[in-house]
Structure formats: structure tokens, C-alpha cells
Amino acid sequence: MTEIAAEQVFSYNRLHDFSQKVFSAMGVPEADASLAATVLVSADLRGVDSHGVARLSGYVRLWKAGRINPTPDIKVVHETPSTATVDGDSGLGLVVAPWAMQLAIKKAERSGSGWVSVRHSNHFGIAGYHAMLALAENMIGVAMTNASPLVTPVFSRERMLGTNPIAVAVPAGEEPPFVADFATTTVANGKLEILQREGKEAPLGWIQNRDGHPSTRPDELKRGGALLPLGGDRLHGGHKGYCLGALVDIFSGVFSGANFGPWAPPFVSFLPLAENPVGLGLGHFLGAMRLDGFRPLEEAKQAMDTWIRRFRSAETIPGQNRVLIPGDPERETEAIRRQQGIPVSDAVAEDLMQLGASLSLEL
Amino acid sequence: MTEIAAEQVFSYNRLHDFSQKVFSAMGVPEADASLAATVLVSADLRGVDSHGVARLSGYVRLWKAGRINPTPDIKVVHETPSTATVDGDSGLGLVVAPWAMQLAIKKAERSGSGWVSVRHSNHFGIAGYHAMLALAENMIGVAMTNASPLVTPVFSRERMLGTNPIAVAVPAGEEPPFVADFATTTVANGKLEILQREGKEAPLGWIQNRDGHPSTRPDELKRGGALLPLGGDRLHGGHKGYCLGALVDIFSGVFSGANFGPWAPPFVSFLPLAENPVGLGLGHFLGAMRLDGFRPLEEAKQAMDTWIRRFRSAETIPGQNRVLIPGDPERETEAIRRQQGIPVSDAVAEDLMQLGASLSLEL
Numbered sequence: 001m002t003e004i005a006a007e008q009v010f011s012y013n014r015l016h017d018f019s020q021k022v023f024s025a026m027g028v029p030e031a032d033a034s035l036a037a038t039v040l041v042s043a044d045l046r047g048v049d050s051h052g053v054a055r056l057s058g059y060v061r062l063w064k065a066g067r068i069n070p071t072p073d074i075k076v077v078h079e080t081p082s083t084a085t086v087d088g089d090s091g092l093g094l095v096v097a098p099w100a101m102q103l104a105i106k107k108a109e110r111s112g113s114g115w116v117s118v119r120h121s122n123h124f125g126i127a128g129y130h131a132m133l134a135l136a137e138n139m140i141g142v143a144m145t146n147a148s149p150l151v152t153p154v155f156s157r158e159r160m161l162g163t164n165p166i167a168v169a170v171p172a173g174e175e176p177p178f179v180a181d182f183a184t185t186t187v188a189n190g191k192l193e194i195l196q197r198e199g200k201e202a203p204l205g206w207i208q209n210r211d212g213h214p215s216t217r218p219d220e221l222k223r224g225g226a227l228l229p230l231g232g233d234r235l236h237g238g239h240k241g242y243c244l245g246a247l248v249d250i251f252s253g254v255f256s257g258a259n260f261g262p263w264a265p266p267f268v269s270f271l272p273l274a275e276n277p278v279g280l281g282l283g284h285f286l287g288a289m290r291l292d293g294f295r296p297l298e299e300a301k302q303a304m305d306t307w308i309r310r311f312r313s314a315e316t317i318p319g320q321n322r323v324l325i326p327g328d329p330e331r332e333t334e335a336i337r338r339q340q341g342i343p344v345s346d347a348v349a350e351d352l353m354q355l356g357a358s359l360s361l362e363l
Numbered sequence: 364m365t366e367i368a369a370e371q372v373f374s375y376n377r378l379h380d381f382s383q384k385v386f387s388a389m390g391v392p393e394a395d396a397s398l399a400a401t402v403l404v405s406a407d408l409r410g411v412d413s414h415g416v417a418r419l420s421g422y423v424r425l426w427k428a429g430r431i432n433p434t435p436d437i438k439v440v441h442e443t444p445s446t447a448t449v450d451g452d453s454g455l456g457l458v459v460a461p462w463a464m465q466l467a468i469k470k471a472e473r474s475g476s477g478w479v480s481v482r483h484s485n486h487f488g489i490a491g492y493h494a495m496l497a498l499a500e501n502m503i504g505v506a507m508t509n510a511s512p513l514v515t516p517v518f519s520r521e522r523m524l525g526t527n528p529i530a531v532a533v534p535a536g537e538e539p540p541f542v543a544d545f546a547t548t549t550v551a552n553g554k555l556e557i558l559q560r561e562g563k564e565a566p567l568g569w570i571q572n573r574d575g576h577p578s579t580r581p582d583e584l585k586r587g588g589a590l591l592p593l594g595g596d597r598l599h600g601g602h603k604g605y606c607l608g609a610l611v612d613i614f615s616g617v618f619s620g621a622n623f624g625p626w627a628p629p630f631v632s633f634l635p636l637a638e639n640p641v642g643l644g645l646g647h648f649l650g651a652m653r654l655d656g657f658r659p660l661e662e663a664k665q666a667m668d669t670w671i672r673r674f675r676s677a678e679t680i681p682g683q684n685r686v687l688i689p690g691d692p693e694r695e696t697e698a699i700r701r702q703q704g705i706p707v708s709d710a711v712a713e714d715l716m717q718l719g720a721s722l723s724l725e726l
Contacts, residue, residue, distance in 0.1 A: 080475025082445040083656030111474050112443025117657045153674060155683040160674060168610055170617075178613065180606035186599055205568075205599050212680025230593060230600050236549055236568050237593050237604075243543035243689045244607075246674070247531055250541065254533075254666045255657040261673055278669055293446030294480045294618040303617045306641055310624055311516060311523060311609070317575025320518040326606045 008349045009341040015053050016041045018356065018363050022056055025359045026063045027070035028092065036094035043126040044342045047333035048181075050190035051126045054348045057355045059092065059123070061269040068092055068122055074099050082111040085256050086118045090281055093124030097143065097284050101130045104288040105137055112293040117256035120280035123147070123267050127167035128181035128330065134169060134288040135177050138297055141169040142287035146252040146259075148266040151185055152226040153242045154234050157212035159226045160261050163188060164248035169327075171291055173301030175308040179327030184245040185227045192218040205232030251285040258283025371712045372704040378416050379404045381719065381726050385419055388722045389426045390433035391455065399457035406489040407705045410696035411544075413553035414489045417711045420718045422455065422486070424632040431455055431485055437462050445474040448619050449481045453644055456487030460506070460647050464493045467651040468500055475656040480619035483643035486510070486630050490530035491544035491693070497532060497651040498540050501660055504532040505650035509615040509622075511629040514548055515589040516605045517597050520575035522589045523624050526551060527611035532690075534654055536664030538671040542690030547608040548590045555581040568595030614648040621646025 016037045023033035044052030062068045072091030076084050084103055088096035100116040107114025124130065127143040134141025147162025167181035186206050195202055195218035202218045209215040210224030214233065221227065229241030253260025258281055263274040265282055291300045314323040337343075344352070356363045379400045386396035407415030425431045435454030439447050447466055451459035463479040470477025487493065490506040497504025510525025530544035549569050558565055558581035565581045572578040573587030577596065584590065592604030616623025621644055626637040628645055654663045677686040700706075707715070712726075719726045 078656075078658055080653065080656045081473075083475035083652060085657045110444075112446035113476055113478055115476055115652060115656075152680075153677060153686050155679055156674075156677040156686045157680045158677040160677055168606075170613055178609070180610060182600075182603040182606055184603075186594065203598055208680070230603050231549065232599060235566055236595060236599070237545075239687075239689075240545040240547075240593050241600075243531075243545055246541070246689065247543060250533055250667070250670060254670050255654075255663065257658055257662070257666070260666075260670055278666070289446060289478060290443065291618075293441075293443045293478075294448045295441055295620055299620075300618065303620070303623075303641070304613070307613060307617050307623055311519075314516060314519040314521045314523055316518055317515075317520050317571070323516050323519045324602075326602075326609060 006346045007343045008346065009343050011341050012041060012045060012338055014363070015044060015342060018352065018361065019053060019056055021361045022060060022355065022359060023092070025361060026060065026068070028095070029071065032092070032095045035098060036092050039094040039098065039125040039129050042129045044344075045334045045337050046126065046128065046330040047337070048126050048330070050188060053344065053352060055123070055267075057351050058267060058269070060355060062122065062267070065269040067265070067269065072096065076103065082107050082113050082115060084114070084116045086116055088118055088121035088281065090120055090122070093122040093145070093282065093284065096121045097124035097130045097286060098133065100284065101133045101141070101143065101286045101288070104286045105134060105139060108139055108288040108290050108293075109137070113287065113289040115287045116285070117251065118284040118286065119256035119258035121258070121282050121284055123282065124284055126181065127165040128169070128179055130286055131167035131169040131181070132177070132179060135171045137288070138171055138291050139288045140171070140291060141167075143167045143284070144248045144252055145284040146249045146264050146282060148264055149262045150189065150221065150227050151229055151245055152208060152212075153246070154229065154239045157210075158262065161229070161245040161249055162264055163227065164245040166244065166248060170304060171301065172304035172308055173298070175305045176331055177327060178304065178308065178325060179330065181330070184230050184241055184248060186230055186232055186241070187227070189221065189227065192221060205236060248285070252283035253279060255285065256283045369709045370706040371709065372706050374704050375404060375408060375701060377726070378407060378705060381715065381724065382416060382419055384724045385423060385718065385722060386455070388724060389423065389431070391458070392434065395455070395458045398461060399455050402457040402461065402488040402492050405492045407707075408697045408700050409489065409491065409693035410700075411489050411693070413551060416707065416715060418486070418630075420714050421630055421632070423718060425485065425630070428632040430628070430632065435459065439466065445470050445476050445478060447477075447479045449479055451481055451484035451644065453483055453485070456485040456508070456645065456647065459484045460487040460493045460649065461496065463647065464496045464504070464506065464649045464651070467649045468497060468502060471502055471651040471653050471656075472500070476650065476652040478650045479648070480614065481647040481649065482619035482621035484621070484645050484647055486645065487647055489544065490528040491532070491542055493649055494530035494532040494544070495540070495542060498534045500651070501534055501654050502651045503534070503654060504530075506530045506647070507611045507615055508647040509612045509627050509645060511627055512625045513552065513584065513590050514592055514608055515571060515575075516609070517592065517602045520573075521625065524592070524608040524612055525627055526590065527608045529607065529611060533667060534664065535667035535671055536661070538668045539694055540690060541667065541671065541688060542693065544693070547593050547604055547611060549593055549595055549604070550590070552584065552590065555584060568599060611648070615646035616642060618648065619646045
């Protein structure tokens, strides 16, 4: 969004239809292809450009490398009334995760809450999409996933964790919902790429170099360096970000029987899979809790409204005119982009054109 | 622990027995007084000195101010098979939280998971104690609580959140359990107090002053300033720490019907309660999930062992000789302190002596 690079504007429908056709070309059945496109382009709508159509050709390369099964037999392999493990059969995470989230919601309807760990999956798009599926059911939604190792635990020189996002959505009454959705690192990789293009330095606390020293070079990741967990170094609370990233990895990978830690499969198809994998594919963790599992629904919604209004009206620091509620920026971006279209950088637009040409599809 | 101040060493039993006698003097029934002492002194054992006997006289002052009910009628006020809300009837959080955690465990036995929000409670000691209650049942334990407002959301000048800790305990097989237990701020207030005594400055990213500007003065909190959420400022991911603190507040306060945000009751009895409270007392949120709710138990435990061993063996950065697993430092401190006793600063020891004298109890 802060990028200066030239860009083109596409309507939501155009990006959705193109993405759906691409997934169909991979052999994904129509309903799944449509769902996968909806999940993917919801990232572009919400301003999380790194997780939207910019990744579409990456999914195709994974499919070409035989790492995505377009017609998976997704199934429950273990369960109790409020928990389950789902095997995604190497399907698109964009399809497997909503399937698992619907199971969590069904369990919550009956038991109050539902918690589903997922193995044998792939990149699932933005976590927020899946968590927000619970909102229409008056439930709290939770979504997390592990990811390719790019992050070092505190005191580690080795990349052991992914950016491992956590999303939690809480319904309100008259106010829009509270939607937290964040990587458990100080910053996402996308911000480093922007700094590289602009020739700028990164702040301390974002990255370290391959020897484990703090660095301000935004290209450090390509040189064997690593992202730091939320907080940065030990002095600034990096051990807490490490705890968070580790929990996402354990909930998603260890509980389900997926790969975890340094074994998590890479998104880019040119990197080899880890030797001696400890599980199947990538892992996710999805949850739903009935808001009225704790308190009568209207009372709970009114309390959420009170919470949101009080925080939104907090006095600001100099230079800022409002305190945001988690979910505000993405919802505002979505409202604008649904009306005015989605800006796509020239580089990504060119990538989509080439992808279309290679599959004989028109963008 | 890094403190230079003079200290005295007490055995665990001596601190436990004294604390139990103090709670008994408040009129807490014997079993509850013993439990409260166990929870309280577990903080000292684990090296979280700020949450142990250093707070004992604070609980007594709250009781004298009529804010703690020594004989509460703790009860379930709302429930589903895997969720519930408990009213603590203004009892000691040290007693109410384990009660609620046992309920979460019972629900998990039957339904796979159990999630209990708590209202009308008080400070519950260290979150880790409650989360760890699940370990003996081969369950994952979760504990969080809201707290007196000392923390500003990103862009806010007003203190809106407590240090709102999160603890998650995961059982392993042959390895000791994974136990994350951390405040959702960059640092705890206790570290600022140590810097004040040593006449040192705080790093940037820990605090801001009353006008909302970054500060390095460790006494800023006493001058109307605030702690910053994990990450610090916006550039370093402080909005993610704000999300975490907010989630703890919502899960603990909004779901249960406790006070939340700036209405959360202060621990210190000399501060007045908020006018027009939005709920009852302080709130907690406790959860338990069966490890075998996701995967056969032995398989899951072996996978946790693999996770722990791989992370523990990660290559280190210069100047460090090992990568820690969450829970390692506290477990190691506990092993030493059980054998060699618990160091208590002269100031805290003096406070305990005076407390004992005022209640005609011997330390």
C-alpha cells in the first residue's frame, strides 16, 4: 500500500473469476475452485496483498511439482465431541481450511466449542478469512497455521519457525466485529521486499543475519538471515513472540501429525521438501466457540459493543487521530476496494498475464 | 534475580505455611487457604518474584477494604458441554481460578475440551500455575486474566489494558512439558522497578510518558505514563501486542461479565474502583483440551518430544550456548529453590514481618 511501484487496478470479480479458472485448470472441481478463489482474493480485498493473487502462480507451481492434490479426499481421522483432526489429503489449504472450520462450527453448535487440527495441507491464504467464518454463526473464530521456516527462536541462529499467523474474530452487536489477524513475527516478509525496492534500511528488531547478529539489511533473508519473532531480541520481549510462534507450530503441526518446525514444507516449489519428514504436509488449527456458550447472546454482544466503543474513543498520542480496533484497517480497505477495484502491482499483473497465457486463460 | 539488593533466604515450607496462616487469618477456610498459599508461593518457586509473597500484604489490604470475600459461593452461572461461565463471588483469584480450571478439565474429560470464563474474581497469581493443572491429566492447559489498566493500545495515550498474561502448557512424553507464560507487554512492571533502584534507563519500546511520547525513564508509570504492548511502537509490531492484550481482556472480561478495559479493578487497595463498572470484579479465562482429542496419546507425546529436542538443539547465536524451550528457566529455578530455598529481598521480608506482627503470626 505504501509502495511507489506502478500498478493496475482490477475489479474484484475479474480477479476472482481468473483465479477460479486457474484453479479449475489445475483440475480442482468447480465448487472448490470458486471457494479457493474467494479465500485467495479476500486477501487482496482486505489489503493483505502478499497473500492474494500475488501467490496464484505459486500455487500452480506447487501443483505442477505434484505437491497439491486438486481432488483431495478430506476426512476426519480422530475426534471427540469438541475436537478433531482432519487429513487434507494434500489438497489446497484454501479449500481444506474452510472444510475444517465448518467442522469446528458444527461441533460448537452441539458442544459449545469445536477445535480442529489439520495435517497434510498447504498454504491456506489469510488466517482472518477462516476465523471470520464463525461470525455469521455468532461464534468466536480462531485460525492459525504453521509455515515454511524463516524465523529464529530467541538465541537461535537456525530458522525453525514460520511467520505462523494467528487470527481471532469476535462478533459484536451494532459495531463491526473485532478481527485480529497477525503474523507472530515483528514484520511480514512483504515489508522487507518493499524496503529493498526503495533502497531503504530496516529498523533494528526485524531481522538478523546468517551469523545471528542484528541487521538492518532488508535483503538479509536471501543471504541466509532470518526474521525475528514479535518483540525482536530478548531485551524487547522476543522470547514472547517465540512462545507465540511455537504455540502455533505445536497446535497446527504436533497435534495434527503434520510437519512442524524446520520440517514444515516450503511454499516455493523450487525448494526441496525436508528429508525425513516428521509428518504429513503443512498443519493448521481452527476453532469456534459459541458466544452464547458463556453469556446470553444479546448481553454478550452489547458488552462487545461497549468494549469497542470505549477503546475507539481512547485519547490519542500526538500525531494520531484515533485508536484502531483490530480489523478496522482491513474492513476499511475492503470497502474501498470493492467499490474502486483492487490495485495490483505491475510485477504481479505481469505474472498473472504470463500465468494466463501458459494455461490459455484470459485475465 | 539480577537485583543487587540484600536478600534473605526462606524455605518453601516456611513461606507456604506463613501465607496459609495469613489467608486463614482473613477467614479463608483451611483447604482454600492452603491452596491459595500453594498458588501464591509457586510464583516465588518459579522465579516470578513479583507475583508471589511480595503481594501477600496486598491481598490482605484488599480484604480489609472489603474487596475480597474469604468464603465465596463460587458457582457456574452459564454452560454448554464444553464451555461455562463461573461467578467467583469476589473470592480470592488464587482459589477461584483453580476451581474454574478443574471445571474446564472435567468438561474436557467428557467433551474433548473445556473453556471457562470467570467473572467476579481478583488477582489469580501466576497464570502458569493454572495452565499447568491440565498437565497431569494429559491435557493442554490455557490460562489468562485481565488486570488493572497500565498499558496503552497503539496510538493511545490512555491506559486501557492490564499486562494481561497468557499461559499455555503442553504435556510431552520423556521431556518436561512446554510451558509458555508471559505478559502481553514488552516487559513486566517489576523490571522497571529494578532499573529505578539501580538508577538505570529503560530501553526504548518499553514505556511511554503521560503525553504519549516514547520514554526511557523507568519511573514513568508513576508519573502517568504507561507500559507498551509487546512489540512496543507501531513500527516494531506493537499493534500485535495490543491485539493479544485485547483478546485476553475480551475472553476474560467480556465473555464472563467481569469488568474490562479501563474498568478492570486495581490490585492496590488505595486506588478507587471505577465508577459505573461494566461488570463484576476481575475476569479470567481457563481452558483444557485432551491431547488425545487430536491424536493417540503416545503418538502425540512422542511428537512433542521430537519438537522439544529439535528446538533445544538449534544452533545458537554468538554468545549463547543453548536455545531454550518455554518453561525451561522457571523449571530450573524451581529445582534450585526447592533445594536451596527462596531468596526474598530485604524489603519484601520486612513487609512480611510487619504483616505477621499485625496479625499476630510468626513468619
